[in-house]
Amino acid sequence: MFKRKESLNFYHLLIQQVTVIRDAVAALCRYCEDPTQENGDFVKVKEKEADAIRRELVEDINRTFITPIDREDLFRLSSSADDLADYAWTTVKELRIYEIPPDEHLITMSNTLLQMADGLLLCVQNLEKDHAKVYQEATRVKKLENTLNVQFHKSMTELFAGDDFRRILKYREIYSHLNHASDKGDASADILLDIIVKL
Template sequence: MRLRGRKKGGRFLELLMEQAKYAVAGMEALSQYMKAPSDDAAEQVSRIEKAADETRRILIDELNRTFVTPFDREDIFALSLTIDDILDYAYSTVDEMVILKVRPNPYLQRMSSLLTEAAREIQTGVTELMDHPAVASDHAVRAKALENRMESVYREAIGNLFGAPADLEHVVDMLKLREIYRHLSNAADRGDQAANVISDIVVKRI
């Protein structure tokens, strides 16, 4: 059993890195949609989200069948979940923008750009987790800093939304945009949680 665990240890890292890679690709696709919305751009986000879901299913199956893991199985599960949630919110954002006929605006473009940067930091953090934990921790800190910047843009966007002249048409648009903003804010929160898990893993390995 121990031999099986050691053999599979690297597999968990591979799957987590694959998830993180999909997260970056998904955020890049989201940013592209915010720059030039189209059916093809929306479909690209959906394809990446589905591929990432499959990777997570494989990871969970491996986790259920493996006794020895490279670090706490709870941390593997949590890191996988938070990375997956980032993509889920990206998909929900685009899906609802299409359904509600919401057009991108500068706030959405800024938020998606920050999410892309944060996803890249998380990807690097996951990649360096075992061989260079101090480097991984540094990238986790950077990801958390980007979440703070994202939250500032979110608050600015909400303030601008509620500060505009109110008529019936504006109220409808306001409610639509508020939901879209919340999806992106939630994606940033999940990125922050992923960074926390990376930091926790590093601390436990010291």
């Protein structure tokens, strides 16, 4: 039993999880460019896959006595990053519910979110051995959060310049999902910066 615990590779599990999260965000970008049923369903597939890996990681944290990263930080990072995939699927789901197409603002914001996910993936890929790279990429992710925030406010300004209140209410909700996702990306970057200080 103790041998099994010691052989767990939490770095590998994190890389697996964030890879699938990144793929979920990439799938959202494809859906925004080409909103087919197949492209939308693929976002859900990736979100479910990310959830499954997260459950596995949490179970391993709970049954392992010693982890290479502080167990609370490991849990927080896994949870925060997972929210990117959750928001990707929520965006697709609500676009369908409201029966509205992705617009140029959603394309722009989803592409910025993908850059953030790419940066987080590079962070976890280098977390074990290259802390300078983690610092560099986490800092870039935080700057991208600011970029997406600017894009969000621009989209809201243009949205509220119109007078179609149903449209305003629908798109406001969708835009907010991507803005919240960027907040989670920023929080993930902060956790990664905390981790490399402790390692």
